[in-house]
Amino acid sequence: MVEPMKLKTNVELTHPDKIFWPKENYTKKDLFEYYEKISAFILPYIINRPQSLNRCPDGIAGECFYQKDIDYKLPDWLHTKKIYSESKNEDIDYLVCTDLDSLLYMVNLGCIDIHPWNSKINKLEYPDFAVLDLDPLDVSFREVKTVAIGVKKLLDEIEIKGFCKTSGSKGIHVYLPLGAKYTYEQTLDFTKILAKSVNISLPELTSIERSPEKRNKKIYLDCYQNRIGQTVAAPYCIRPIPGAPVSTPLLWKELERDIKPSDFTIKNIFSRLDEIGDIWKGVLGQGINLEKCIKKLSAKYVA
Numbered sequence: 001m002v003e004p005m006k007l008k009t010n011v012e013l014t015h016p017d018k019i020f021w022p023k024e025n026y027t028k029k030d031l032f033e034y035y036e037k038i039s040a041f042i043l044p045y046i047i048n049r050p051q052s053l054n055r056c057p058d059g060i061a062g063e064c065f066y067q068k069d070i071d072y073k074l075p076d077w078l079h080t081k082k083i084y085s086e087s088k089n090e091d092i093d094y095l096v097c098t099d100l101d102s103l104l105y106m107v108n109l110g111c112i113d114i115h116p117w118n119s120k121i122n123k124l125e126y127p128d129f130a131v132l133d134l135d136p137l138d139v140s141f142r143e144v145k146t147v148a149i150g151v152k153k154l155l156d157e158i159e160i161k162g163f164c165k166t167s168g169s170k171g172i173h174v175y176l177p178l179g180a181k182y183t184y185e186q187t188l189d190f191t192k193i194l195a196k197s198v199n200i201s202l203p204e205l206t207s208i209e210r211s212p213e214k215r216n217k218k219i220y221l222d223c224y225q226n227r228i229g230q231t232v233a234a235p236y237c238i239r240p241i242p243g244a245p246v247s248t249p250l251l252w253k254e255l256e257r258d259i260k261p262s263d264f265t266i267k268n269i270f271s272r273l274d275e276i277g278d279i280w281k282g283v284l285g286q287g288i289n290l291e292k293c294i295k296k297l298s299a300k301y302v303a
Contacts, residue, residue, distance in 0.1 A: 010077055011104040020059030020112065021244055026266065028059070028110075034238065034266050035107045039100045041278050042114065042236040046103070049116035050081050050094035050124075052231045057110035060240045070095050078102055081121045085229075096121055112240040113168070113247070115231035118187075119180065124228075126180040129283050130187045131232055132194060133222035134172040137215050141170065143205055145255045147219050148172045150202045152252050154194075158296040163283050166261040168239035168247035171219075173232055175280075179287025184228040190290050191223035193297050235280055238266055248272070249280040 016029035035042070056064040070080050070093045079102070080093040097103055097116065106114065118127035132151065136144050148164055151174050155162045163175045178187060198221055199206045207218040225232050233239060233247045248264035264272065 010075065010101045011108060013104075013108055018059065020056070021242065022059070022061050023242055024244060026244055030266070031112060031238065032104065032107050035103055036100070037270065038236050039103060041273060042234060043097075043100065043103065044278075044284060045236075045280075046097045046114055046116040046234050048096065048098060048120045048122065049118075050083060050121065051097055051106060051117075052115040052229075053095065053106060053109060053111050054113055054115055054240070055110040056112050056240050060112070060242065064240060068092050068094060075105075078105060081124075083124070083229075112238055114234040114237040116234050117229065117231060118226065119184075119228075123180045125183055127178055127182070127184055127187050127226065128180050128287075129178055130176040130191050131225045132174040132176075132191055132198075133167070133220075133225050133232060134174065135220040135222045136170050137212055137220060138217045139205075139219055141260045144170070144172050144219055145259075147198070147202055147205050147221075148174065149252075149255050150205075151198055152255075154197060154201065157300070158293050160288050160293060161282060163249065163280055164252060164255070165235050165247055165249040165280070166245070166264060168233055168237070168245045168261055168264075169241060170261065172250075173247075175283050177283050177285045177287045178290075179285065181287050182290050184226060186290060188223060188226040190294055191226050193294060195221035195223045197297050197300070235283075236269070249278070251276075251279060 013032050018028045020026055020028050020031055053067040054064060055067055056062060079096045079098055081096050082091045082093050085092050118129060134144050134147055160176060165173050167173055195208050199208050205219055206221050207215040208221050209215050235247055235249050237247050239245050243262050244266040245262050246264045246269045
């Protein structure tokens with residue numbers, strides 16, 4: 001049985017009865033208690049990382065907005081990291097999640113889902129994992145699963161152990177452990193080759209075109225989430241859409257079943273975790289050898 005961590009006294013939940021999911025009648029208190037209970041599972045993937053805050057202070061029916069720069073005074077026990085933004089030509093103060101309290105502070109701000117950087121503040125230029133985002137456009141989840149299985153086949157051929165999860169919305173995220181050994185630029189270059197290789201294998205289902213108008217109802221193999229400062233929804237976070245689905249780590253064999261992202265929600269995720277635990281720990285492992293993988297991919301797929 002998954003037990004919640006003991007809540008400290010630093011975070012006070014405000015407006016606990018505010019409805020965050022109108023159809024399901026889930027409240028802000030439900031959201032808060034979910035993250036308190038799931039914290040032992042989600043914290044390893046978000047701790048000591050800058051956070052891009054996706055704030056929905058009035059729930060999914062209200063306006064949501066992203067906040068990166070913390071331009072106001074925080075309680076002394078919270079931490080920020082000043083990071084230079086080339087696009088804005090200025091420093092941005094990112095909130096850093098350091099523990100349960102800082103996670104719950106974000107939730108109290110209205111953060112339904114959690115968007116951490118791929119790297120930690122102590123090795124900011126070196127991501128811990130690479131992400132290939134299978135992003136469908138007017139495509140069924142059945143086809144997304146087919147593409148993910150194709151990605152797994154390719155990873156097996158080049159001897160990479162990858163990990164997949166539902167995005168919590170319509171797609172699938174494939175993660176590859178890097179062990180903070182490579183730069184964002186190196187990681188992006190690798191995932192571009194990986195995406196091109198998958199596209200060559202599955203041209204009828206996939207696209208590497210960044211423009212949605214050019215994808216022709218195909219699944220976009222988005223490798224650009226590997227640029228510094230880009231983020232995707234963390235594993236075990238809730239998405240701000242009807243049903244309160246959870247971005248859920250999957251066993252690869254589950255892709256062969258009749259599943260969909262909406263099957264995993266705030267209400268049933270804990271029974272799953274009681275049964276199989278955290279199957280994603282390897283994402284934060286030693287990491288792959290990019291040089292060897294690129295050579296194998298280039299020899300097999302790229303002219």
